[in-house]
Amino acid sequence: MVWISRICYRKYGNFVDNLRLYVRGGTGGMGLPRLGGHGGKGGDVWVTAQDGITLKKIKDQYPHRRFVAGAGANSSIRALKGGKGADVEVFAPPGIVVTTDDGVVIGELNAKGEKVLVAQGGQGGAHYCNFLPSKGKARQIRLDLKLIADVGLVGFPNAGKSSLLSTLSHAKPQIGSYPFTTLRPEIGKVMYDDFRQVSVADLPGLIEGAHVNKGMGHKFLKHVERTKQLLFVVDICGFQLSNKSPFRSAFETIQLLTKELELYREELLSKPALLVVNKMDLPETEMLLQELLDQLENQDDYKSLPEDLIPKSALHFSHVVPVSAATGLGIEELKARIRESLDAQVASQTEQETTRRIEELRRPRPPPTARSRGPRPSA
Numbered sequence: 001m002v003w004i005s006r007i008c009y010r011k012y013g014n015f016v017d018n019l020r021l022y023v024r025g026g027t028g029g030m031g032l033p034r035l036g037g038h039g040g041k042g043g044d045v046w047v048t049a050q051d052g053i054t055l056k057k058i059k060d061q062y063p064h065r066r067f068v069a070g071a072g073a074n075s076s077i078r079a080l081k082g083g084k085g086a087d088v089e090v091f092a093p094p095g096i097v098v099t100t101d102d103g104v105v106i107g108e109l110n111a112k113g114e115k116v117l118v119a120q121g122g123q124g125g126a127h128y129c130n131f132l133p134s135k136g137k138a139r140q141i142r143l144d145l146k147l148i149a150d151v152g153l154v155g156f157p158n159a160g161k162s163s164l165l166s167t168l169s170h171a172k173p174q175i176g177s178y179p180f181t182t183l184r185p186e187i188g189k190v191m192y193d194d195f196r197q198v199s200v201a202d203l204p205g206l207i208e209g210a211h212v213n214k215g216m217g218h219k220f221l222k223h224v225e226r227t228k229q230l231l232f233v234v235d236i237c238g239f240q241l242s243n244k245s246p247f248r249s250a251f252e253t254i255q256l257l258t259k260e261l262e263l264y265r266e267e268l269l270s271k272p273a274l275l276v277v278n279k280m281d282l283p284e285t286e287m288l289l290q291e292l293l294d295q296l297e298n299q300d301d302y303k304s305l306p307e308d309l310i311p312k313s314a315l316h317f318s319h320v321v322p323v324s325a326a327t328g329l330g331i332e333e334l335k336a337r338i339r340e341s342l343d344a345q346v347a348s349q350t351e352q353e354t355t356r357r358i359e360e361l362r363r364p365r366p367p368p369t370a371r372s373r374g375p376r377p378s379a
């Protein structure tokens with residue numbers, strides 16, 4: 001176990017999903033009171049989304065993590081209007097939320113080319129400020145990476161999430177017979193015959209008590225905040241972390257996962273969810289599957305877990321798909337269900353938007369006021 005945890009630490013050390021930076025806008029240039037000249041504005045600092053960048057690269061490339069824009073040029077006899085200071089652009093991967101140190105969101109970068117102003121340059125000296133320039137804004141900011149994928153895999157360790165991703169897509173995540181094989185999120189693309197692609201994020205396994213920092217899955221839950229749907233993956237044979245911990249049946253693992261999501265952020269449970277029941281190639285799993293389906297149908301009758309581990313409301317899955325990531329059984333069916341569920345979500349969102357717009361148009365408008373009626377025609 002010590003060996004595993006050491007490896008975990010080393011490997012996890014390679015993956016950076018948040019970074020703190022110091023940013024400062026450039027100081028404005030001096031004005032020239034004698035001739036009424038204006039100093040140039042200080043440069044700004046921007047964070048810009050670009051492909052092929054990782055937070056790890058930023059960390060390695062800029063060990064001091066300080067980004068200071070150029071100062072505005074002073075006003076002079078030869079150039080009364082001083083030039084603007086040079087802007088600084090920090091390139092970051094798409095999927096970044098930029099916040100202040102206190103967690104206030106400054107902006108989000110969801111697609112390549114989007115940019116957020118993080119530190120504005122100071123004003124150049126001018127007549128209204130006695131020709132004295134102001135300093136640029138200086139602050140600490142945080143870049144917080146939250147993956148953007150269509151579907152996020154949620155499951156206990158060893159359930160076969162990574163095996164499933166490697167069967168569904170061309171991704172090659174690490175697979176192992178010990179818990180916590182996956183130490184960093186990985187995205188795979190599921191390809192369909194009509195060239196449609198669906199991105200699926202494999203995440204480290206969650207364990208019960210993750211919300212009190214057990215295991216390491218909880219810190220990765222932020223990566224499912226932005227996925228459109230959740231794909232619960234359970235081992236039909238259940239899960240047991242060690243001899244000392246209790247055995248949990250497939251149904252109990254679903255309840256525990258739901259509870260962990262609820263404790264992390266309840267809104268996550270409003271996302272459409274599918275359930276994948278994995279390892280159906282193992283003997284006697286048909287019987288276990290029937291039992292699980294029955295438990296899912298009559299959730300209130302099965303209360304084997306302590307009360308505080310049972311989620312407030314049961315999760316309802318749009319589809320339950322038995323598969324074997326090892327043999328490929330049920331994988332085509334799963335691909336079809338994922339697609340169906342995503343399409344249904346888009347259709348329902350479009351419908352909601354249309355209804356909202358129609359209602360807005362139907363809403364009675366207030367009678368025009370005298371002012372908005374325009375000038376009265378002269379008699």
Ligand SMILES: Nc1nc2c(ncn2[C@@H]2O[C@H](COP(=O)(O)OP(=O)(O)OP(=O)(O)O)[C@@H](O)[C@H]2O)c(=O)[nH]1
Pocket residue numbers: 155156157158159160161162163164174175176177178179180181182183203204205206278279280281282323324325326327
């Ligand atoms: N028999 C059988 N074994 C499977 C199946 N899918 C995965 N496994 C095995 O289960 C073990 C765990 O698989 P992983 O894909 O690493 O599981 P995971 O959910 O990604 O685990 P973590 O990354 O630790 O959270 C491996 O030994 C796999 O070979 C399956 O469908 N049938």
Ligand SMILES: [Mg+2]
Pocket residue numbers: 161162163173174175181182202203204205
């Ligand atoms: Mg894994």
